[in-house]
Amino acid sequence: MNDNPVNETNEVKEPTKIEKVAETIAERFPEAQVEVKTNRWKRQRVWVRIPREKYRELMDFIKKLDGEAHYSIGIEQDWGDELGFLSHLVVHYKAAPAVSLIVDVHAPKDDPVIPDISDIFPIALQFEREGMEMVGIDFENAPDKRRLFLPDDFPEGIYPLRLDDKGVPDEMVKNAGHPYYLKGGARK
Amino acid sequence: MTERVEYWVKIPFGPIHPGLEEPEKFILTLDGEKIIDVDVKLGYNLRGIQWIALRRNYIQIMYLAERMCGICSFSHNHTYTRAVEEAGGIEVPERAEYIRVIIGELERIHSHLLNLGVLAHDIGYDTLLHLTWLAREKVMDTLEAVSGNRVNYSMVTIGGVRRDIDEKKRRIILDMIKYYREVFPQIEEAFLHDPTIEARFRDTAVISKRVALEQGAVGPTGRGSGIRDDARWSERLGVYPDLGIKPVMPQDVTGERPRGDVFDRMAVRIGELYQSLELIEHALDGMPDGKIKAFPKDNVLYAKLRLMVDGEGIGRYEAPRGELVHYVRGKKGSDKPLRWKPREPTFPNLFSVAKGVIGDQVADFVVAVASIDPCLSCTDRVAVIEDGKRKVLTEKDLLKESIRKTREINPEIKGDPTPVGASCSR
Amino acid sequence: MPMDAVTGLVYPVAGLLGLYAFVSLVSLIWEGIDRKLVARMQRRIGPPILQPLYDFLKLSSKETIIPSTANYMFRVAPVLALATAIALLAYTPMGFTPILASRGDVIVFIYLLTLISFFKIVGAISSGNPYAKIGAAREATVMVSREPAMMLAIFTIMWRLGKLGVPKPFSMGIFYTHNIWEIGTPMSFVGAVILLYVFCVWLASEIEVGFFNIPDAEEEIAEGLLVEYSGRYLALLKLTNSIKAFISASLVVAIFFPWGVSGYLNLTGFSADVVNLFFHALKVFALLFAVQSVFRAVTGRLKITQAVDFLWKNVFLASLVGSLLIAMEVIM
Numbered sequence: 001m002n003d004n005p006v007n008e009t010n011e012v013k014e015p016t017k018i019e020k021v022a023e024t025i026a027e028r029f030p031e032a033q034v035e036v037k038t039n040r041w042k043r044q045r046v047w048v049r050i051p052r053e054k055y056r057e058l059m060d061f062i063k064k065l066d067g068e069a070h071y072s073i074g075i076e077q078d079w080g081d082e083l084g085f086l087s088h089l090v091v092h093y094k095a096a097p098a099v100s101l102i103v104d105v106h107a108p109k110d111d112p113v114i115p116d117i118s119d120i121f122p123i124a125l126q127f128e129r130e131g132m133e134m135v136g137i138d139f140e141n142a143p144d145k146r147r148l149f150l151p152d153d154f155p156e157g158i159y160p161l162r163l164d165d166k167g168v169p170d171e172m173v174k175n176a177g178h179p180y181y182l183k184g185g186a187r188k
Numbered sequence: 189m190t191e192r193v194e195y196w197v198k199i200p201f202g203p204i205h206p207g208l209e210e211p212e213k214f215i216l217t218l219d220g221e222k223i224i225d226v227d228v229k230l231g232y233n234l235r236g237i238q239w240i241a242l243r244r245n246y247i248q249i250m251y252l253a254e255r256m257c258g259i260c261s262f263s264h265n266h267t268y269t270r271a272v273e274e275a276g277g278i279e280v281p282e283r284a285e286y287i288r289v290i291i292g293e294l295e296r297i298h299s300h301l302l303n304l305g306v307l308a309h310d311i312g313y314d315t316l317l318h319l320t321w322l323a324r325e326k327v328m329d330t331l332e333a334v335s336g337n338r339v340n341y342s343m344v345t346i347g348g349v350r351r352d353i354d355e356k357k358r359r360i361i362l363d364m365i366k367y368y369r370e371v372f373p374q375i376e377e378a379f380l381h382d383p384t385i386e387a388r389f390r391d392t393a394v395i396s397k398r399v400a401l402e403q404g405a406v407g408p409t410g411r412g413s414g415i416r417d418d419a420r421w422s423e424r425l426g427v428y429p430d431l432g433i434k435p436v437m438p439q440d441v442t443g444e445r446p447r448g449d450v451f452d453r454m455a456v457r458i459g460e461l462y463q464s465l466e467l468i469e470h471a472l473d474g475m476p477d478g479k480i481k482a483f484p485k486d487n488v489l490y491a492k493l494r495l496m497v498d499g500e501g502i503g504r505y506e507a508p509r510g511e512l513v514h515y516v517r518g519k520k521g522s523d524k525p526l527r528w529k530p531r532e533p534t535f536p537n538l539f540s541v542a543k544g545v546i547g548d549q550v551a552d553f554v555v556a557v558a559s560i561d562p563c564l565s566c567t568d569r570v571a572v573i574e575d576g577k578r579k580v581l582t583e584k585d586l587l588k589e590s591i592r593k594t595r596e597i598n599p600e601i602k603g604d605p606t607p608v609g610a611s612c613s614r
Numbered sequence: 615m616p617m618d619a620v621t622g623l624v625y626p627v628a629g630l631l632g633l634y635a636f637v638s639l640v641s642l643i644w645e646g647i648d649r650k651l652v653a654r655m656q657r658r659i660g661p662p663i664l665q666p667l668y669d670f671l672k673l674s675s676k677e678t679i680i681p682s683t684a685n686y687m688f689r690v691a692p693v694l695a696l697a698t699a700i701a702l703l704a705y706t707p708m709g710f711t712p713i714l715a716s717r718g719d720v721i722v723f724i725y726l727l728t729l730i731s732f733f734k735i736v737g738a739i740s741s742g743n744p745y746a747k748i749g750a751a752r753e754a755t756v757m758v759s760r761e762p763a764m765m766l767a768i769f770t771i772m773w774r775l776g777k778l779g780v781p782k783p784f785s786m787g788i789f790y791t792h793n794i795w796e797i798g799t800p801m802s803f804v805g806a807v808i809l810l811y812v813f814c815v816w817l818a819s820e821i822e823v824g825f826f827n828i829p830d831a832e833e834e835i836a837e838g839l840l841v842e843y844s845g846r847y848l849a850l851l852k853l854t855n856s857i858k859a860f861i862s863a864s865l866v867v868a869i870f871f872p873w874g875v876s877g878y879l880n881l882t883g884f885s886a887d888v889v890n891l892f893f894h895a896l897k898v899f900a901l902l903f904a905v906q907s908v909f910r911a912v913t914g915r916l917k918i919t920q921a922v923d924f925l926w927k928n929v930f931l932a933s934l935v936g937s938l939l940i941a942m943e944v945i946m
Contacts (some may be wrong), residue, residue: 039274043424071404073513073531088502088513098422123404123536149231160239199744207833310833313914384914457863497724550748551917554833
């Protein structure tokens with residue numbers, strides 16, 4: 001929705017509450033990279049990249065910022081040489097544009113340990129369980145390390161969403177893709 | 189406490205159970221009829237969607253996202269599209285935004301009517317189930333007339349929508365609105381003022397606001413517990429603010445303060461039925477003329493996406509069941525996203541209700557699970573691959589088996605069972 | 615002596631077998647009519663009227679799976695339940711004095727009626743399935759809550775009718791000599807109406823429809839008591855359930871609407887009994903239409919605690935009031 005060419009940018013603009021949140025975080029955590037990105041329909045999001053040592057502290061800070069902060073998703077991913085865990089939170093949603101806050105934390109693959117935050121946001125535990133089984137991040141002190149989605153007899157040490165050799169090997173994959181056209185189709 | 193432990197019994201509730209529409213396992217710890225603890229085991233519906241998505245391009249994933257779940261197929265597709273649009277900085281024509289609203293709200297109506305029916309069925313009130321689903325047929329027909337399909341509408345594409353709503357379709361939708369203006373008051377009367385429903389749903393599976401916040405409950409589940417949030421509203425999504433969106437709370441419908449029980453969640457849904465009708469009406473009135481897609485052809489879109497998508501994007505949308513989030517990360521020059529992850533509203537809601545139902549009776553469990561309108565096939569979308577050690581029959585094996593059986597029954601059979609058509613490679 | 619043997623043994627046995635055949639057929643047909651009627655109320659087309667009969671035949675021919683956790687009672691219970699139901703037919707008033715009517719047989723009637731539920735419970739517990747056990751616990755709970763109201767009411771009615779002078783007090787045949795509406799005082803009329811309500815609720819809970827579809831709750835505990843049964847045993851249990859519904863409704867019909875039509879047709883003896891039996895079946899259908907079809911179309915199921923509350927605090931209380939009203943002028 002970019003059809004109303006506003007010239008607000010020329011005026012001295014009052015910082016939105018999204019920018020205020022970004023500022024507060026940047027002040028409190030100088031080591032964090034805080035960025036406010038605006039998408040094409042004028043929606044601002046705060047993207048925070050935080051070193052894992054400060055991750056718990058940041059989450060605690062967000063919880064104190066808004067006691068009703070909503071932890072909406074935890075995304076585990078393979079960045080190549082690092083594993084990442086990205087969380088999306090909705091803060092200050094009492095009035096209409098809520099603050100959409102994205103917290104990214106990385107850990108090197110040879111030491112994939114990220115602190116657990118399930119005491120701050122209890123639902124995060126379930127996303128962490130998913131992260132543990134899917135890419136093999138180790139959430140330190142997570143109270144429940146059982147598998148969530150994968151069956152219990154799934155082999156250890158294989159993480160389906162890893163892009164390196166710890167991912168699913170070819171011989172484990174049976175007929176993935178279209179079932180009929182692999183290796184000669186149904187006639188074979 | 190320790191003396192009583194020996195009377196506790198653990199029973200599996202699912203994966204296959206007549207009260208659950210989809211396979212999912214709950215392990216209930218019971219003391220007689222009282223529920224002491226609930227453990228959730230997911231994954232009985234894993235189709236490896238994220239793993240498959242690592243091998244698909246942006247356009248193919250639209251169809252994959254749509255097929256995660258039948259009921260909220262529009263929502264997944266829409267939210268995924270939003271995430272890609274954000275990552276790629278793609279602009280959507282205004283008319284397309286209005287059409288998205290219309291289809292989204294039609295989907296909400298059909299999903300909510302479905303859930304109301306299921307709720308009634310779970311307390312054995314089958315008359316209401318059948319009558320609600322009879323009313324639902326109208327919106328299904330409308331969706332079919334507008335999009336061509338009853339379930340997977342394929343209306344959204346990256347940068348717009350695929351099909352326009354012309355005068356004829358507009359009349360069909362207006363017709364539907366007229367029909368529902370008569371039917372919804374009857375549905376409201378049946379659900380909000382029935383003594384049996386009140387007896388079964390009031391103070392059942394109470395999710396307190398604290399638990400809802402802790403477990404991140406979203407959608408009607410969160411609003412039923414008093415969390416005033418609606419992703420369409422708090423995200424200022426598309427043209428929704430212009431159409432006058434606001435979160436529907438239980439007090440708007442029942443007039444009482446929210447208690448977080450099954451009844452409140454149901455009341456929120458009934459309120460949203462009316463709201464959806466209004467939104468559709470406003471959207472039909474306010475729809476401007478113009479383009480419906482940013483890129484006229486899919487091959488142009490494919491080429492553009494390769495160049496434009498660079499970085500991360502978040503899509504947030506209020507699916508009928510609650511806030512839906514999709515995350516897409518892409519790299520310039522690649523036609524595939526490096527990471528795509530959806531998070532369905534059922535995921536946090538399931539854990540909220542598992543906490544909320546503790547202390548209630550077994551009889552309440554099914555109602556409690558139905559009250560969050562679970563979409564378990566959405567929830568189980570993560571990768572799974574057959575373990576080499578286990579014998580797992582794939583579609584190919586099953587096809588082979590069924591061909592063998594057919595030949596066994598009738599050796600004279602003619603025809604070639606091998607399907608035709610091109611497909612994706614691994 | 616041979617004549618005595620014929621009248622004392624052959625006639626009752628033949629009558630019982632005839633009744634068994636008739637009631638099985640009619641109760642299964644009623645099941646079909648009920649399903650059809652409810653389907654129409656729900657704007658569905660519904661199954662054919664003979665569907666329960668087809669189901670019965672189909673189930674009888676299907677494989678019977680016995681769970682490995684089950685003990686021999688699992689297999690015996692359905693047979694015993696059906697046998698009890700057949701025995702019960704000899705004591706059920708169905709338009710004429712029951713075959714084995716005797717002084718005090720109401721106790722046998724109630725005993726046999728609860729015995730059917732008891733066998734179902736025993737069979738369910740023996741299956742080893744946790745859902746069946748929950749169902750059994752629920753069945754037992756509902757049973758002890760619903761029967762007192764009925765027993766109090768029926769004993770009061772029997773006792774009060776006995777005061778009008780009958781050869782065999784406390785017999786099920788009593789309803790065809792005197793009926794509850796003949797007592798005559800306004801008080802007793804009000805009492806009878808209240809007791810009619812009590813019996814209707816009791817009937818609904820006996821056949822487990824509407825509010826009381828708790829032990830078999832399909833969506834909650836996967837058919838509860840019946841969860842492990844299949845094949846022949848399921849067929850037997852389904853037939854038992856149908857017969858039991860017919861018998862329970864027969865009791866209510868006999869108490870409140872005992873009038874036959876044979877008198878108007880100037881029939882006597884055997885033919886009168888047959889005509890009355892058919893008329894009785896129609897009355898049972900009418901009653902079950904109200905108590906079963908309509909009730910289950912317009913309500914959902916209660917929780918077990920709510921059902922117990924309702925049965926004690928509402929129905930038992932109503933039974934107490936109704937009984938007092940009926941018994942009042944004799945006591946005072």
